[in-house]
Amino acid sequence: DYTTAMAVTDTAIHEIDVLPWLVNDEWDEVQCIMPKTNSKVKNALKDPQIMIMKTKGGIINMLEVNVNCGFGYDINCEVVCENGVVNLPCPSFPTVRYANEVSTKIEDNWILRFIDSYDVEIQDWVDHARKGETGGSSAWDGYVASITADALVKSQTSGVPEKVVTGGTPDFYKK
Structure with missing residues (x-):
């Protein structure tokens, strides 16, 4: 049930x-680039996706979402x-040497990585x-x-950078 838009809205x-x-800055414009779709995708999902997000101060953030990577939950x-x-x-996971191989586990579930963070946030x-x-x-x-x-999500279909227009932070949110 995972959709192309959910790579942005859920991931x-x-x-x-x-x-x-x-980075103490605000978003200025964002773009989503769709590389060649992973061969493991079985529906219309566009995966992976590369997101380029630029702040008003010129800081560039690049984010890759690849939900069908096939090797585990890796951030x-x-x-x-x-x-x-x-x-x-x-x-931290132990490195295992066995049967002529050296391996280290990669999580397969987001909950194990972030459950403590959610507990701290809720507390x-x-x-x-x-x-x-x-x-x-x-x-x-x-809201932002x-x-x-x-x-x-608009850039997923337009293929071009899209401006992030918030209308300006209301005074009562400024610290």
Whole structure:
């Protein structure tokens, strides 16, 4: 039941949401490029997809979504900076040497990688709610992620960069 648009709205949406926060910038334009479809795809799904997202300050983010990669649930992140590179560590699994091979497990399920993060996020929400406060992401953050996702889905068919137009952050969301 996974569709081409879901590569953006269900899979890439997490990066679409968090990256502007990480780089302290806003999205300007986004583009989705459709390479040759994976031979494992059995329906009209376009997979993999390459998403290029540019911020107003000129930072380029490149994201690959490849749900039919065939080797497991694998997430990699590399941040290329002026003076160095930062890589997101992979989950720790033992390296196994057996039958003339060396191997390391790759997850096959997103839940095992992110369940602790969801618990921390929900606990933070509960802690703020008990105090009558808000914390973490706002409705504006969700709105911007949705508008950005809409632009990427539009680019899936147009093939060209699409502007991300939010209308400007309302004052009560500015900190």
